[in-house]
Amino acid sequence: MKLFLDTANIEEIKKVNEMGLLNGVTTNPTIIAKQLTNTKSEDLFKETKKILKEICSISEVPVLAEPISQECENIVEESIELSEISSQIVAKIPLTQEGLKAVKILKERNIKTALTLIFSLKQALIAAISGVEYICPFVGRLDDIGEKGIELIYNIVKVYKVYNFKTKIIVASVRNIEHIINSAIYGADAVTVPYKLIDELINHPLTQKGIEKFLEDWSKLSNR
Numbered sequence: 001m002k003l004f005l006d007t008a009n010i011e012e013i014k015k016v017n018e019m020g021l022l023n024g025v026t027t028n029p030t031i032i033a034k035q036l037t038n039t040k041s042e043d044l045f046k047e048t049k050k051i052l053k054e055i056c057s058i059s060e061v062p063v064l065a066e067p068i069s070q071e072c073e074n075i076v077e078e079s080i081e082l083s084e085i086s087s088q089i090v091a092k093i094p095l096t097q098e099g100l101k102a103v104k105i106l107k108e109r110n111i112k113t114a115l116t117l118i119f120s121l122k123q124a125l126i127a128a129i130s131g132v133e134y135i136c137p138f139v140g141r142l143d144d145i146g147e148k149g150i151e152l153i154y155n156i157v158k159v160y161k162v163y164n165f166k167t168k169i170i171v172a173s174v175r176n177i178e179h180i181i182n183s184a185i186y187g188a189d190a191v192t193v194p195y196k197l198i199d200e201l202i203n204h205p206l207t208q209k210g211i212e213k214f215l216e217d218w219s220k221l222s223n224r
């Protein structure tokens, strides 16, 4: 399973990359907006592209970037502009009729695409039929409305296997370690993780305790 980072914060991306854990980066307008709070409205797209360019320069991994437009023609235009930043860019598009039309056109132009805001098996099925490279099913937001988001991942993996669909599943809206562990158990291709969960993924109290014991025993020996 691959680890994507769900952030546009350069420092966070660098830290994860330095540990050799960065397999990709996902962004969306909310994530980008957090980095642009002091940007003038006329500079927003220019600054977005700057951030994406910097992210792409950190490591040669896929970087998912979302156009703002919702009509096919404009989605395509924006996605092409984003894809000109780097061949790493994947145009991440909400699953709508306009979005599907855009994916078809972008595929014909060899621009990589992801369909996002997937909340059901029927949507995941439609997305795979469209031949999109990635889907982003949102588990946390399903939990928010009282559903078990992770069950969707189990079902998508199962159905994709039956039909040998090539579309890759990036589990999104990941809120806790359980989401990550269960995504791995069910066989999702990737999870996209907020930076705040990275520490929790690495640490275990017994690891720290073990280090302390090793050091204590070693210092006893060297202080004889």
Ligand code: G3P
Binding pocket: 006, 026, 028, 031, 138, 140, 141, 171, 172, 173, 174, 175, 192
């Ligand atoms: O990966 C999608 C993510 O950015 C949305 O997460 O927590 O706002 O549902 P959340």
